[in-house]
Amino acid sequence: MSGTSAALQPPADAEKPVRHPDAPAPGELLGAHYEQCFGCGGGQSHGLHLAARAGEGVTVTAAFTVQPAHQGAPGLAHGGVLATALDETLGSLNWLLRTIAVTGRLETDFVRPVPVGTVLYLEAEVTAVSRRKIYSTATGRIGGPDGPVAVRADALFIEVAVEHFVHHGREEEIKAAMNDPDQVRRTRAFEVNP
Numbered sequence: 001m002s003g004t005s006a007a008l009q010p011p012a013d014a015e016k017p018v019r020h021p022d023a024p025a026p027g028e029l030l031g032a033h034y035e036q037c038f039g040c041g042g043g044q045s046h047g048l049h050l051a052a053r054a055g056e057g058v059t060v061t062a063a064f065t066v067q068p069a070h071q072g073a074p075g076l077a078h079g080g081v082l083a084t085a086l087d088e089t090l091g092s093l094n095w096l097l098r099t100i101a102v103t104g105r106l107e108t109d110f111v112r113p114v115p116v117g118t119v120l121y122l123e124a125e126v127t128a129v130s131r132r133k134i135y136s137t138a139t140g141r142i143g144g145p146d147g148p149v150a151v152r153a154d155a156l157f158i159e160v161a162v163e164h165f166v167h168h169g170r171e172e173e174i175k176a177a178m179n180d181p182d183q184v185r186r187t188r189a190f191e192v193n194p
């Protein structure tokens, strides 16, 4: 069974997404947006270490291998971890729009169990944009990039200003992120390429 709630249906006047002219070229790795991110950061030992790659248009691909630390039932990936992989992949799309956005809604279908040791091949695409609202969809396949769909999701991301993180994040991590030269570069890139 699957379906998408009304909140994830773009309005009639929604626009097609526009890839930013400075977006990474198709095939290029996007890199982690934050070293301590559970989804993509290299600094989280039990994180997903998900590496997203730009595709054509406003699409990305990514892969991650389910580790023993990601189990729910014995030998199987936890559904929340799989939802995180979808969320992270969908979130990385916003880098191609040069928009900072957070997940407002994420609807996930779990279609097949995913054993530990499996590589989950993810694909995601922005389907529409309506003011601050970014509509996107993703699938995760097993057995190969063209294998059967194990998980899929539809999402609504909401554009926010950098201040969203500064206001809401714990002070010590915000200060550390602001002092990280690479993070500053990334944030500056957002600001000079609106």
Ligand SMILES: CCCCCCCCCCCCCCCC(=O)SCCNC(=O)CCNC(=O)[C@H](O)C(C)(C)COP(=O)(O)OP(=O)(O)OC[C@H]1O[C@@H](n2cnc3c(N)ncnc32)[C@H](O)[C@@H]1OP(=O)(O)O
Pocket: 007, 033, 087, 088, 091, 100, 101, 102, 103, 104, 105, 131, 132, 133, 156, 158, 160, 162, 165, 166, 174, 177, 178, 187
């Ligand atoms: C120095 C530091 C540098 C940092 C550099 C950062 C780099 C980039 C990091 C990215 C990180 C990504 C990581 C992976 C993705 C996450 O995991 S993000 C984390 C999980 N998500 C969150 O924490 C979001 C928590 N929620 C919120 O903060 C607020 O609810 C939101 C989403 C910002 C919206 O609040 P708001 O700005 O007040 O917006 P609001 O006016 O209520 O709504 C705007 C529109 O969106 C609609 N909307 C809002 N929420 C929803 C919803 N849940 N369902 C349906 N519609 C909704 C509203 O109906 C409204 O629609 P219109 O009336 O315009 O048609």
